[in-house]
Amino acid sequence: MADPLVEFDGVDKFFGKTHVLKNVDLAIEEREVVVVIGPSGSGKSTLLRCVNRLEEIRSGDIRLDGQSVLEADVNEVRQRIGMVFQSFNLFPHKSALGNVALAPKKIRGLPEDAAEDRARELLDRVGLSDQTGSYPEALSGGQQQRVAIARALAMDPTVMLFDEVTSALDPELVGEVLDVIEGLADDGMTMVLVTHEMGFAREVGDRIVLMADGRVVEVTDSEAFFERPETERGRQFLSRLL
Ligand code: ADP
Numbered sequence: 001m002a003d004p005l006v007e008f009d010g011v012d013k014f015f016g017k018t019h020v021l022k023n024v025d026l027a028i029e030e031r032e033v034v035v036v037i038g039p040s041g042s043g044k045s046t047l048l049r050c051v052n053r054l055e056e057i058r059s060g061d062i063r064l065d066g067q068s069v070l071e072a073d074v075n076e077v078r079q080r081i082g083m084v085f086q087s088f089n090l091f092p093h094k095s096a097l098g099n100v101a102l103a104p105k106k107i108r109g110l111p112e113d114a115a116e117d118r119a120r121e122l123l124d125r126v127g128l129s130d131q132t133g134s135y136p137e138a139l140s141g142g143q144q145q146r147v148a149i150a151r152a153l154a155m156d157p158t159v160m161l162f163d164e165v166t167s168a169l170d171p172e173l174v175g176e177v178l179d180v181i182e183g184l185a186d187d188g189m190t191m192v193l194v195t196h197e198m199g200f201a202r203e204v205g206d207r208i209v210l211m212a213d214g215r216v217v218e219v220t221d222s223e224a225f226f227e228r229p230e231t232e233r234g235r236q237f238l239s240r241l242l
């Protein structure tokens with residue numbers, strides 16, 4: 001069998017003396033959509049941030065396509081991993097098009113025309129072909145987040161990581177962002193998502209990873225997880241949602 005696309009192998013992470021990831025093993029296959037759930041403070045964001053080395057791990061290894069990210073050039077690793085956060089962090093003085101075209105121009109050295117053509121394609125893919133010239137302040141939260149997704153896609157990442165990307169949005173704007181993510185799943189993008197949207201997790205996720213207190217406590221196919229979780233922690237987590 002091929003290597004998993006992303007693999008956590010005995011990962012330990014500390015913040016000072018606080019042990020926040022405890023011997024985490026997790027393998028994510030190509031084209032898989034893995035949804036990470038769990039209580040606040042359980043280590044979900046840290047798990048994602050370790051993959052592109054926004055956080056340093058104490059021990060263990062994280063491999064991308066079979067290669068340790070710890071040994072690779074950090075900029076190369078970050079180019080291969082698209083990450084979208086709760087806060088959109090768009091460049092305020094650039095249009096939607098400018099935001100999406102920037103990294104391909106600056107980092108890849110793509111000519112302006114080619115970078116902008118590609119940016120237009122990506123903005124079209126996230127449903128914003130009519131907003132290419134708009135500046136972030138003129139866009140709704142849902143539109144800004146979709147620009148942020150297009151920007152992350154612009155470097156042709158191998159895997160996309162989403163950390164609670166709809167948590168800061170007004171409820172009526174959540175759906176348009178989830179629709180974009182679902183479209184990426186349909187196109188076969190490998191994704192790891194932290195989300196509180198359980199309906200979405202069930203529908204779009206292939207597997208659910210439940211974290212508690214820095215550990216992965218359950219990994220179950222998503223349909224099965226919501227029907228009958230395998231662990232007591234899983235049952236507790238679901239019962240609190242009701
Ligand atoms: P989650 O995303 O599941 O809410 P986090 O990964 O953000 O959890 O946090 C896991 C633990 O690590 C928490 O106890 C949190 O307080 C701690 N933590 C997160 N970031 C930092 C940091 N930069 N410095 C110190 N502790 C942190």
Ligand code: MG
Binds near residue numbers: 044045046
């Ligand atoms: Mg978090």
